[in-house]
């Protein structure tokens with residue numbers, strides 16, 4: 189059940205680990221194949237080599253929804269309130285004065301669109317044209333929160349224009365013909381598909397640790413986006429990070445995952461690079477940084493454009509409890525050894541809609557307030 193107008197809502201969440209009380213879980217409903225666009229490399233083809241476009245087949249949507257609904261049920265059974273977005277007709281084209289695109293994608297990965305910091309939920313300045321109106325699926329919820337919580341701040345970043353000037357338009361064109369080293373060296377030199385024409389960021393490029401917010405510079409967030417976040421949150425410290433050897437630097441939650449005060453997890457294949465002077469921020473503040481266990485799978489599921497490192501895209505329910513994908517046995521074993529209660533659920537059918545459990549959710553309320561976990565800057 190979604191929130192009804194009589195349920196009182198409080199929006200409050202400062203980090204990724206405080207006890208969770210209220211969350212949004214995305215839906216696969218009306219999901220479409222991602223249309224071709226400058227910002228995005230992956231396309232799906234049928235057996236005749238024709239690009240798949242428009243609505244996804246109903247049985248694929250149903251399987252995704254089954255797992256998303258189950259996630260919602262498991263959270264509810266633990267006393268966590270769950271809201272769901274209202275899918276719109278994502279097969280509609282988008283036409284603005286600056287671009288046209290034949291369809292949208294869907295509203296499963298709530299994390300990508302909504303950034304909760306304290307009593308504010310911010311709609312991101314997303315770089316994909318096909319995701320331009322994705323926030324509309326969350327508007328019924330955000331409007332309800334606005335009516336219910338007098339302290340809730342509903343914010344939206346400036347809408348990007350997403351004209352051709354916002355992209356290196358030929359960035360992915362020859363990727364099928366160039367070698368992997370070229371793709372890696374391009375990323376390691378921080379040469380990404382988006383330009384610095386305007387502010388661009390996805391909410392999932394940020395991870396929150398109280399006063400400190402780490403933001404990934406990559407395909408979906410540019411330097412202007414990070415600068416905008418820095419100005420928008422003057423009481424926080426925004427740290428630019430990027431990750432080496434990642435051919436598709438999109439969203440921070442398979443690369444750096446804070447687990448609880450003093451403990452973070454990094455992707456062993458993607459060394460993290462921080463701003464000069466901040467390289468030892470974690471060490472200087474007594475944080476342990478563990479390398480994530482290797483994924484249990486060597487291949488991603490069909491229709492999923494993300495890497496096998498969705499293994500580390502779990503959701504923390506409190507500093508002692510995590511909810512993870514059930515087949516990710518190595519990751520789950522590692523979390524168990526780190527002292528967590530590990531709840532497991534099936535989720536691989538949901539991957540096709542934009543990622544794993546962390547991607548599919550967005551915080552509304554976690555207990556606790558804004559603390560400084562990195563006093564030694």
Ligand code: ARG
Nearest residue numbers: 392438439442494495543547
């Ligand atoms: N770039 C990540 C990987 O493939 C996927 C991140 C997905 N996260 C999300 N919030 N949608 O390793």
